[in-house]
Amino acid sequence: MDFAKLYNSVSLWLQANWGVILKYLIFLIVGFYLSAKVSKVVASIMKKRNVDPAVINLVRKLVYYTLIFVVLLSVLTGLGFNINSLLALIGAVGLGIGLALKDSLSQIASGIQLVIFRPFTIGDFIDLGSASGIVQDIGFFYTTLKTLDNKVITVPNNVITTSSIVNFTKEKIRRVDATFGIGYSDDIKKAKKIMLDVASKNEKILKEPKTEVFVIELGDSSVNLELRAWVDPADYWDVYFYLLENVKIEFDKNGISIPFPQMDVHLDGGLSK
Incomplete structure (x- = not known):
């Protein structure tokens, strides 16, 4: 590959399109900012309506990353990239990544299950058999517990959905x-x-x-x-x-005894002298 020619081509393209590049760079920055603001507004509205914190957290992240994806596609379209080819490339890459990261995708699916079916929520004390504690966070990949002796345990979501869950605080008493x-x-x-x-x-x-x-x-x-x-x-x-x-x-x-295990030994014929 002739790097000198490549460098010259890129330089000429940047010189010819610096105005467009600057415009979409500003658009990108503003898009990222608005994506964060919109996701926070959505979370705030859901919080005022007493929606479960775990659901709020999941929806906030979904809104944010969806808007970021739309912003990036808009910028690439404005810069003249072929979106159809790009989407096909993303699909192919996504398929390969999906096969390589099937365990991670399983954790994401499990995290969505936990939010939808709500066997527990943030603040509940649960026992999974292998771990127990107060639920601190329900994320895409992991759920975080804090034990009674103040240790933090991170449990993969797909482990939780395949375990028996005992929720000690779901009921009022x-x-x-x-x-x-x-x-x-x-x-x-x-x-x-x-x-x-x-x-x-x-x-x-x-x-x-x-x-x-x-x-x-x-x-x-x-x-x-x-x-x-x-x-x-x-x-x-x-x-x-x-x-x-x-x-x-x-x-x-009050003279009530609490027995403890003990052994009585009986010797046949008494003690020999």
């Missing part, structure tokens, strides 16, 4: 189950009353549905009682830890 084992010689009714009294002193525990205690198992070394109380999802762990600590304290005060 959540049940706390706290299990305690007492000795077989202890008074079951007395233990149940103590547990209910402890629960009644916590203002975060809802009055309705009412708090209940059941015998759920006759274990190898203990009678297992389960206290079931209903709370706001945000109060779950505070109430759970409160019950564990305070029921134990009250059991100790």
Whole structure:
């Protein structure tokens, strides 16, 4: 290739068309600016109408990149490029990229599914089996979670859509189950009353549905009682830890034992001297 000729040709073309180039450069800059502004306006309108934040985020990005694409096509058309040939080239390149990045496209499709079907939204606490945390962002490729100990987990969207999703905050109330084992010689009714009294002193525990205690198992070394109380999802762990600590304290005060695993060894014939 003769680079000197190519350079001369490009130089002559730029000299002959610098006015047009300047015009479309300004058009390009203004187009990029307006694309960003329009996408923000759309997001603002959706926010005022209480649309789900995940939907707002997805629509904002779709509007922005669609407008950018239109601006670029307009500029190329104005500069004399053959758009039909360009679109055919984009299609061919897109096909090749699609085959090479099929996993990424799967993540995008999964992200759209998450926004449409809404198994969770931003702010929900979810468990995916392999990861759990509060949803921070739902993107095209990944969903970001923040764990209770302040770690950030990034999960591919196609992993989420093929996993079982447990949403702990989708409902307005959540049940706390706290299990305690007492000795077989202890008074079951007395233990149940103590547990209910402890629960009644916590203002975060809802009055309705009412708090209940059941015998759920006759274990190898203990009678297992389960206290079931209903709370706001945000109060779950505070109430759970409160019950564990305070029921134990009250059991100790009232002589209710909590058995622990132990082994009794019996020697046949006594000890040899």
